[in-house]
Amino acid sequence: MSVDLQTVKRVAHLARIAVSEEDAQRMTGELNAILGFVEQLNEVDVTGVEPMTSVTPMEMKKRQDAVTDGNKAADIVANAPATDENFFLVPKVVE
Amino acid sequence: MSDLTHLTISEARAKLRGKEISAAEITEAYLSAIDSANPVLNAYVTVTADKARDMAQASDARLAKGEGGALEGIPLGIKDLFATEGIHTQACSHVLDGFKPRYESTVTTNLWADGAVMLGKLNMDEFAMGSSNExxxxxxxxNPWRRSRVDTVVMPTTHQGDGGFVSAGGTRTARTLDNAQLVPGGSSGGSASSVAAFLCAGATATDTGGSIRQPAALTGTVGIKPTYGRCSRWGIVAFASSLDQAGPIARDVRDAAILLKSMASVDPKDTTSVDLPVPDYEAAIGKPIKGMKVGIPKEYRxxxxxxxxxxxxxxxxAWLKDAGAEIVDISLPHTKYALPAYYIVAPAEAxxxxxxxxxxxxxLRVPGKDIIDMYEKTRAAGFGREVKRRIMIGTYVLSAxxxxxxxxxxxxxxxxxxxxFENVFAAGVDVILxxxxPSAAFGIADEDMASxxxxxxxxxxxxxxxxxxGLPGISVPAGLDGKGLPLGLQLIGRPFDEETLFQTAHVIEQAAGRFQPEKWW
Known part of the structure; x- marks a missing residue:
């Protein structure tokens, strides 16, 4: 499978990365080189093979459903580019 | 003073405990080495000199009371992927511009609890995506290593004694260092370079596809990626969560064992952290490997x-055979598909x-006309080319x-x-060599790789x-190539059998000797 310029632009938008026409052209070539490389996986017979979901067999750890942390609002917003009274500020999203 | 930077961790540990040297002295020696070398090698992105001095002072106080921890007073470099409270943590990306976490990763918390001293944060490929630290x-x-050329120079008989090696026949050999700058490998390039150039006693690193072992091999250092689940991933900037593991890069096998013992732990904050006690890895060093079954996979040729x-x-x-190991040919038939499968799984998770x-x-935030535009502009400006490439591949392979x-x-x-691997281990193989x-260190801005x-x-x-x-693997320096560059061998072990890796790697180290670059920086 290979990608065309339109697909690259669509994927860039899905990934929320602005791309210029020139970026998209370059990426088309690079992505096709990588997709060409991974193509060889199709020759592997995977009949009856389960996809890997956990690299080491281990039981999912569970903990009490209880509050163990909190009162850290100032820490949480400390690195944000724009905040107001412990809220993150973003451009208007609701008209 | 500069001699102190050449001590291994185990040597420094003995001298610190014996009060022959102080943590303050060894820390100053490293800070001064970094000061002169870093403008050339670019291994550190932040040097935390004040913090290092404070930590060293506290170490000296504990050592004086005989309360020193396992790494008391040992100065370490930390890869920029580990969250360090109040200190530059950006995974060497522009998108994390100015980020100073309000928390500390579990691995570094463990190191400080054992008394280690932080020298600073180490350079790396952006988000650990790369194999050259570019x-x-x-x-x-x-890379502190450079290619060298050995020439035989015929000496005029009247001219002697200029400091060259004059042989009976009037010739001498001269080793000339090439000026070309080489990469240290990646993504833990800063870790490998700083350890090889004596800018820290040891370093933390992480490995998602080879990011500890490849730079270790390219710089003549020892690097181990432990079994998935051995070191907590909590507080490590995530790249591909099912593959990422932390581990040390060190100057010798014993130092790597000492560091891993401190880095590894059982951590309730990481659900994939395994509930197994951390063994004393150092105790495995020096044990004979007689009768051990070493597998040689034909697919790696x-x-x-x-x-x-x-x-x-x-x-x-030959070395392992001489030490009494049994060498067996093995087959890992799906080896060639690992890299293409990785280039789907890793970008998808990334x-x-x-x-x-x-x-x-x-x-970073780049303003936009609405929130989507802000996201797109921020990410376009914040991520480098390789990171964008992998996000794009990942988004594509996961798309409807x-x-x-x-x-x-x-x-x-x-x-x-x-x-x-399971089949081979079930057949009795203890370790794979x-x-x-596939090559020694290559040049900065290598055209083939860039294109x-x-x-x-x-x-x-x-x-x-x-x-x-998810297995453990160690890279140990084993020799130099024709151009004088270090090369490494890898040992792969059973899950959570890091001890066999240290034991076997030590046998190789004993036979091969240790390697250090000629100082030019």
């Missing part, structure tokens, strides 16, 4: 592999993990209609790769299988 926002790291690497591999086999960098909660063809297929192939990399991303990816051909199967 994708860092902070510029490439330079790849086309176009330099003769030097094949010779090194044969030498490694595209999801890196979705969090949106200009809202931390790091392609998930089964790519991601599901890759995860099935991954099951087969793991099964190959392979080359660590084709897949060529760069091939650096990880021998290491990536280990991540795909």
């Amino acid at each position: 994708t860092s926002y902070y510029g490439p790291v330079i 790849v086309d176009g592999m330099p003769e030097d690497i094949e010779a090194l591999w044969q030498q490694g086999i 595209s999801s993990n890196l979705a969090r960098y949106d200009g809202v909660r931390y790091g 209609g392609y998930y089964d063809a790519y991601y599901l297929q890759a995860q099935k192939v991954r099951t087969l790769i793991k099964r190959d 392979t080359p660590a990399t 084709d991303p897949v060529k760069m990816y091939l650096n990880d051909i021998f290491t990536v299988t280990v991540n795909m199967a």
Whole structure:
């Protein structure tokens, strides 16, 4: 499978990365080189093979459903580019 | 003073405990070495001199009371991927501009609890994506190793005694260092370069596809990626969560064992942290390997592999045989599919993990006309080319209609790769010996690799299988190539059997000796 310029632009938008026409052209070539490389996986017979979901067999750890942390609002917003009274500020999203 | 930087961790530990040296002295020695070397090697992105001095002072106080921890007073470098409270933590990306976490990673918390001293944060490929440390926002790291040429010079008989090695026949050999700058490998290039150049006693690193073992091999240092689940991933910037593991890069096998013992722990904050006590890895060093079964996988003999690497591999086999190991030929039939499967699984997980960098909660924000425009502009400006490439691949292979063809297929192939190893271990093989990399260190801005991303990816051909199967792997320096550059051998072990890796790597180290670059920086 290979990608065309339109697909690259669509994927860039899905990934929320602005791309210029020139970026998209370059990426088309690079992505096709990588997709060409991974193509060889199709020759592997995977009949009856389960996809890997956990690299080491281990039981999912569970903990009490209880509050163990909190009162850290100032820490949480400390690195944000724009905040107001412990809220993150973003451009208007609701008209 | 500069001699102090040449002590291994075990040597420094003995001198610190014996009060022959102080933590303050060894810390100053490293800070001064960094001061003069870093403008050239670019291994550190931040030096925390004040913090280092404070920590060293506290260490000296504990040592005076006889209360020193396992790493008391040992100065370490920390890869920029580990969250360090109040200190530069950006995964060497522009998108995390100015980020100073309000928390400390579990691995570094463990190191400080054992008394280690932090010298600063180490350069790396952006988000650990790269094999040459050239994708860092902070510029490439330079390998302290350079190629050298050995010339035989005929001496005029009247001219002697100028300091050269004059032989009976009137000739001498001169070793000339080439000026070309080489990469230290990646992504833990800053870790490897700083350890090799004596800018820290040891360093933390991480390995998703070879990012500890490949740079260790390219710089003549020892690097171990432990079994998935051995070191907590909590507080480590995530790249590909099912593959990422932390581990140390050190100057010798014993130092790597000492560091891993402190880094590893059982951590309730990481659900994939395994509930197994951390063994005393150092105790495994020096145990005989007589009767141990060492597997040699035929699939690792790849086309176009330099003769030097094949010779090194044969030498490694001979050393282990001499030490009493039984050498057996084995087959890992799905080896060639590990790298293509990795280039689906790792970007898929990365595209999801890196979705969090949106200009809202931390790091860079580039304003836009609406929120989507702000996201897109922030991410376009914040991520470098390689990171964008991988996010794009990941987004594509996970997108509607392609998930089964790519991601599901890759995860099935991954099951087969793991099964190959399980079969070999079930047949009684204790450890597998392979080359660590397909070549020695290459030049900065290598044109071949720059023009084709897949060529760069091939650096990880021998290491990536280990991540795909979640196994432990160690890279140990085993010799120099014809141009005087270090080469490494890799040992792969059973899950959570790091002890056998240290034990066997030590045998190779004893036979090969240790390697250090000629100082030019």
